Amino acid sequence: MENLKKNHAIPKATAKRIPLYFRYLKTLDQSGVKRIKSNEFSQMIQIPSATIRRDFSHFGELGRSGYGYDVPYLIQVFSNILNTEIEKRIALVGAGNLGKALINNNFRKNSNLNIVVAFDSDPELIGKTINDVKVEDIAKMSEMIKKESITTVIMTVPSSKAQQVIDEVVDAGVTAILNFAPKRLRVPHHVQVQYIDLTTELQTLIYYDENYNHPDLTTI
């Protein structure tokens, strides 16, 4: 299965769906379902079955027509692709309400994803421990990230601080950043930034609700 690791040809849209497929396949497996047809899987995860079949085709012959997909095998393939056997040690920057919510949840359904340390500049927070994660002084961030060889960071700092923080963590060796500040940031080419922009998501949702469900309401 080693060849599956080199997935340079997988479209970004497919890569985005793999974690979702993986989660649902694990749920199926835990419920004793060992085989599933693409149209059943489609209904369950609300993704068109043509999309599922096209996505799965990137990983070779994973199913047979009329028989469906072998659930344990798919789990093995996706687990391998996502490297879920290897712990990902994550640093969180910004331990406000959103940061606290992320630490308290700490991706507990995915045991390999671990927020191991948090950083903040608030003296009230520094030294505190939240769900076994210690909040450290942001002044020590660069040094600790280097020492711990952390390459993934979640940022929940205000937009005004985001560029400064990102420059510092990138200098310390971070290459993957999940950022909750919507402002686009400058990073070197080898660094991946994923933006979670809640306002945009909400505006898109409302736009869809108004224009596709009740078109008449929007013309009042």
Added chain:
Amino acid sequence: MENLKKNHAIPKATAKRIPLYFRYLKTLDQSGVKRIKSNEFSQMIQIPSATIRRDFSHFGELGRSGYGYDVPYLIQVFSNILNTEIEKRIALVGAGNLGKALINNNFRKNSNLNIVVAFDSDPELIGKTINDVKVEDIAKMSEMIKKESITTVIMTVPSSKAQQVIDEVVDAGVTAILNFAPKRLRVPHHVQVQYIDLTTELQTLIYYDENYNHPDLTTI
């Protein structure tokens, strides 16, 4: 411009980018920039200029080759599309850490988006006021949503409670739901659900970081 409201032909991917375009155009306008070329805009928002031109083409002739786009005009068009002049009254269900973070932020850069009420079942929270938003007993949710004619809800409740809450708000007239529980929910056809799945975003980010930046590291 009335005809722009009926955007049944706009692809979902384009609709998703409109709020982002809108935010950056407002920033440009506030900085005194009244005209921008697609390649400059592209660099600023990190979206390919071909995508921007294709997206904008859905809204008619918004720019001229070599001249660039008229910023105030685009703002007017997108504001109209997004209905930003009309207040959206939003209810939040689940006032834990994540809910509190959302109430405290309350989309303050978009004055038309307003969380006006929150619901929770925790007696410690009921009756409290966070950033001028009162936390009400979840037992009153259905009645209050109907009374206030609220159609948009943000849900930050545990996965195990999500279906029950969604059934109740949909019965009360809600048609747009931003949901932070990753589990797919059953809703009637006229209801839009947008899932914010932080674990999936993080897994996708790490997958990209490992496979596209440092492919050699993943084969150790």
